[in-house]
Amino acid sequence: MKTETSPALVLEGVRKSFGENEVLKGIDLTVAPHEVVCLIGASGSGKSTLLRCVNLIEPLDAGRVVVEGAEITARGVNANHIRQRIGIVYQAFNLFPHMTVLRNITLAPREVLGMGRADAEEQALSLLERFGLSDRRNEYPDRLSGGQQQRVAIVRALAMRPHLMLLDEVTSALDPELVAEVLSVIRELAGEGMTMLIATHEMGFARDIADRVCFLEEGRILEEGPPERIFTSPENPRTRRFLSRIIAAGRL
Amino acid sequence: MTLGGTGPPATPEPSPERGSRILGGRGVLISTASTVLFFAAIAVFIALAPGSGLVAERFFSPFHLWHSLVGTQSEPSVLSAFLLNVYIFAISEVLILVLALVIAVVRQIPGPAFFPLRMVAVAYTDLFRGVPLILVLYMIGFGVPGLGLTFFSYFSDVTYGIIALVLVYSAYVAEVYRAGIESIHESQNAAARSLGLSRWQSMRFVVLPQAIRRVIPPLLNDFIGLQKDTALVSVLGSIEAARAAQIYGASQFNYASYVVAALLFVLITIPLARFTDRLIARDKRRREAGTLA
Numbered sequence A: 001m002k003t004e005t006s007p008a009l010v011l012e013g014v015r016k017s018f019g020e021n022e023v024l025k026g027i028d029l030t031v032a033p034h035e036v037v038c039l040i041g042a043s044g045s046g047k048s049t050l051l052r053c054v055n056l057i058e059p060l061d062a063g064r065v066v067v068e069g070a071e072i073t074a075r076g077v078n079a080n081h082i083r084q085r086i087g088i089v090y091q092a093f094n095l096f097p098h099m100t101v102l103r104n105i106t107l108a109p110r111e112v113l114g115m116g117r118a119d120a121e122e123q124a125l126s127l128l129e130r131f132g133l134s135d136r137r138n139e140y141p142d143r144l145s146g147g148q149q150q151r152v153a154i155v156r157a158l159a160m161r162p163h164l165m166l167l168d169e170v171t172s173a174l175d176p177e178l179v180a181e182v183l184s185v186i187r188e189l190a191g192e193g194m195t196m197l198i199a200t201h202e203m204g205f206a207r208d209i210a211d212r213v214c215f216l217e218e219g220r221i222l223e224e225g226p227p228e229r230i231f232t233s234p235e236n237p238r239t240r241r242f243l244s245r246i247i248a249a250g251r252l
Numbered sequence B: 001m002t003l004g005g006t007g008p009p010a011t012p013e014p015s016p017e018r019g020s021r022i023l024g025g026r027g028v029l030i031s032t033a034s035t036v037l038f039f040a041a042i043a044v045f046i047a048l049a050p051g052s053g054l055v056a057e058r059f060f061s062p063f064h065l066w067h068s069l070v071g072t073q074s075e076p077s078v079l080s081a082f083l084l085n086v087y088i089f090a091i092s093e094v095l096i097l098v099l100a101l102v103i104a105v106v107r108q109i110p111g112p113a114f115f116p117l118r119m120v121a122v123a124y125t126d127l128f129r130g131v132p133l134i135l136v137l138y139m140i141g142f143g144v145p146g147l148g149l150t151f152f153s154y155f156s157d158v159t160y161g162i163i164a165l166v167l168v169y170s171a172y173v174a175e176v177y178r179a180g181i182e183s184i185h186e187s188q189n190a191a192a193r194s195l196g197l198s199r200w201q202s203m204r205f206v207v208l209p210q211a212i213r214r215v216i217p218p219l220l221n222d223f224i225g226l227q228k229d230t231a232l233v234s235v236l237g238s239i240e241a242a243r244a245a246q247i248y249g250a251s252q253f254n255y256a257s258y259v260v261a262a263l264l265f266v267l268i269t270i271p272l273a274r275f276t277d278r279l280i281a282r283d284k285r286r287r288e289a290g291t292l293a
């Protein structure tokens, strides 16, 4: 099913409501392999919900999600298999507090992929090494700084060797001085060609890293384009309004 | 059980014990003096109370305390009978921990296909939490042998007692587990599922270990209750500590045997109670240390 030319991710008419509240009102989006797409938009515009729909943690009401040419919203698809190829990192880290860093990282490779303990740990250690965390491998999450926890969460997702990474405001819960260490990890991933869909409030970062920026408002993508254009001459007045508020808040 | 496994993080222990500021030097002196005075006053009060001589003879006679403890030619030893309580407790506890966990997990299985199973779990807990233990004991211990079944009607009284205790206590303990499972934030499950773990794997590796750790104090509390309720098995005819005490008391017209039995029960529940306190204090410290939500 996977062909070299199929996009990493295609969303078609994705809709999602929570009760009366329609949060996603028909999202169409295509992400090419190795592309980095940033989702920007006000709080409550549906960024998190969109990311959670991509890996089916949140079931869709309508629409299709196609990952590397295979429709994962089709009937009879095993969502557990799909999620193995999609890494997601949450704003609140969500590390497992009763497990050491190493066990957090090796759990899924061992239990889901059936990797041997030695292999899983070797892989985890080399990832930790790369992100400057190897001395923390036997710590429990609550002994780490927020920045370290978030980097561990990224490593944990990477240990499943995902083809696509979804990042949901991964720096929003961090103290300002810890943001840079996490952003640099993401930059490194982008440099290696990881396909990523990133919801973020860090506009400077989005401008640097994104191949494309999508502006989300009230469950719709109102405008998308290369960051140079979106951030300097947005066409949609609402995008303009959103960005001017961001600039006023000193975040661009 | 996964009570052991990956140990909890070693919390730094900088906080001085709550009482140590008061108990330093002069504090120790004051607390010792007040303790001695307090109990001396009670002793004097009891000694001066009317009928205190009779109380001392009927309840605290050293002769009867000792003879009921070790037994006589014609009366059973309360101490050896107490071993039966310990035996019943030990077997029941293990079975309860397992059965209750199964019930609690079954209650959490989502999806319409599992509705009947969930219903059975709910009905079970509702039923057995509502019926007095002694009725369950009668029904199992007298009812089942009366049925004349080939296998199930020929267990010993103790076995029927254990079955009744397990049935009733599993309902309570299942609710304790359930509270623990529900206290684990959904984001933990979402994180596990996002990594590709199945629902069951998420339950097993992520949710249950955290939930069980959280409910150890209330679980121990229930086990203190269980330890005491082993005495009720005597209604089926087993001679456990309370029954042995009764036999001694009835033939010697003395209640020291009850005091002995009571002390034995207290002796075994106190360490459990103190251990529970320690765990609760540890949990509190940890929550105050502000770990992850």
Ligand SMILES: Nc1ncnc2c1ncn2[C@@H]1O[C@H](COP(=O)(O)OP(=O)(O)O)[C@@H](O)[C@H]1O
Residues within 6 Å of the ligand: A018, A021, A023, A041, A042, A043, A044, A045, A046, A047, A048, A049, A050
């Ligand atoms: N599990 C949920 N149940 C009900 N409403 C939800 C849930 N998750 C999100 N929402 C609602 O969906 C809307 C979009 O939320 P979200 O996707 O978190 O936006 P963003 O990430 O852009 O801030 C909000 O109005 C929020 O209240």
Ligand SMILES: [Mg+2]
Residues within 6 Å of the ligand: A044, A047, A048, A049, A168, A169
């Ligand atoms: Mg969000």
